[in-house]
Amino acid sequence: MAFGLLKGKRGIITGALNDQSIAWKVAELAHAEGAKFVLSNAPVAMRMGEINKLAETTGSSIIPADATNDSDLEKLFSGAQEQLGGKLDFVLHSIGMSPNVRKGRKYDDLNYDWYKQTLDISAMSFHRMLQTANKQDALAKNASVLALSYIAAQRVFPDYGDMADAKALLESIARSWGYRLGREKGVRVNTVSQSPTMTTAGAGIKGFDGFFGFAQQMSPLGNAPAVDCANYCISLFSDLTKYVTMQNLFHDGGFSSTGVTHEVMAHFMKEE
Numbered sequence: 243m244a245f246g247l248l249k250g251k252r253g254i255i256t257g258a259l260n261d262q263s264i265a266w267k268v269a270e271l272a273h274a275e276g277a278k279f280v281l282s283n284a285p286v287a288m289r290m291g292e293i294n295k296l297a298e299t300t301g302s303s304i305i306p307a308d309a310t311n312d313s314d315l316e317k318l319f320s321g322a323q324e325q326l327g328g329k330l331d332f333v334l335h336s337i338g339m340s341p342n343v344r345k346g347r348k349y350d351d352l353n354y355d356w357y358k359q360t361l362d363i364s365a366m367s368f369h370r371m372l373q374t375a376n377k378q379d380a381l382a383k384n385a386s387v388l389a390l391s392y393i394a395a396q397r398v399f400p401d402y403g404d405m406a407d408a409k410a411l412l413e414s415i416a417r418s419w420g421y422r423l424g425r426e427k428g429v430r431v432n433t434v435s436q437s438p439t440m441t442t443a444g445a446g447i448k449g450f451d452g453f454f455g456f457a458q459q460m461s462p463l464g465n466a467p468a469v470d471c472a473n474y475c476i477s478l479f480s481d482l483t484k485y486v487t488m489q490n491l492f493h494d495g496g497f498s499s500t501g502v503t504h505e506v507m508a509h510f511m512k513e514e
């Protein structure tokens with residue numbers, strides 16, 4: 243059911259790789275809620291061609307941009323304003339990748355060139371996007387900017403590797419920009435910390451089934467599906483959340499506030 247929550251709003255949605263991607267669901271819902279937006283992903287991800295289908299169903303254009311490349315980002319923000327006919331009301335950063343995690347390098351044996359890439363792709367890219375937007379004065383008053391995070395920023399999940407450090411940096415960047423853009427332009431900047439979700443990025447983590455199953459049993463509501471994460475993002479892009487900024491918002495079925503559940507305890511209790 244659509245409510246017209248984003249009627250007349252313009253935005254940029256990054257990170258829609260395939261129909262499992264959280265960004266893909268955000269794009270579908272943003273379209274249903276009346277938004278106009280540009281889709282973007284790394285040029286290498288475009289080769290798979292999936293994003294063209296999403297562009298067609300949502301009536302969007304695509305501007306490729308490697309999120310670690312400032313000149314690509316400049317073209318993305320100026321091109322989006324030109325194509326959409328004005329400043330942007332929302333931006334989604336849905337980008338993450340760790341070469342160390344992908345190639346099985348553990349946290350105590352990191353390749354430091356890859357570590358830099360992890361931080362650049364998964365966190366600094368958010369700073370780059372905001373800096374570019376700010377320099378171009380591309381964000382409309384009361385615009386809402388979101389990035390997707392994970393609770394490994396606060397707690398240890400051993401196989402999440404250097405992505406944990408990237409998420410901690412990402413959340414800090416949201417606060418730092420949220421302060422500046424809030425004062426200057428009434429713009430809000432937040433991160434949404436999502437449950438483990440079956441996507442290409444999620445499944446790339448060793449032992450993802452274990453992560454997923456454990457979180458499922460540790461969350462009173464169960465793991466939050468991608469589409470519900472997208473619904474939450476839409477609410478944060480809407481005018482219903484104008485005073486929410488500089489927050490890391492857990493969208494995790496209660497996982498982050500749960501010490502233990504009866505399901506998890508049952509694994510350790512001796513039968514009586």
Ligand SMILES: NC(=O)c1ccc[n+]([C@@H]2O[C@H](COP(=O)([O-])OP(=O)(O)OC[C@H]3O[C@@H](n4cnc5c(N)ncnc54)[C@H](O)[C@@H]3O)[C@@H](O)[C@H]2O)c1
Nearest residue numbers: 257259263264284287309337338390438439441442443444
């Ligand atoms: N899947 C999960 O369990 C989970 C949980 C919490 C948070 N997140 C976060 O959600 C976000 C989206 O991930 P997803 O799960 O939808 O997976 P996904 O694999 O569908 O999306 C990740 C996207 O990052 C893009 N990307 C990688 N390098 C890039 C670059 N240099 N420039 C531009 N784009 C680049 C990929 O092309 C892809 O579209 C990520 O930040 C991820 O860390 C995922």
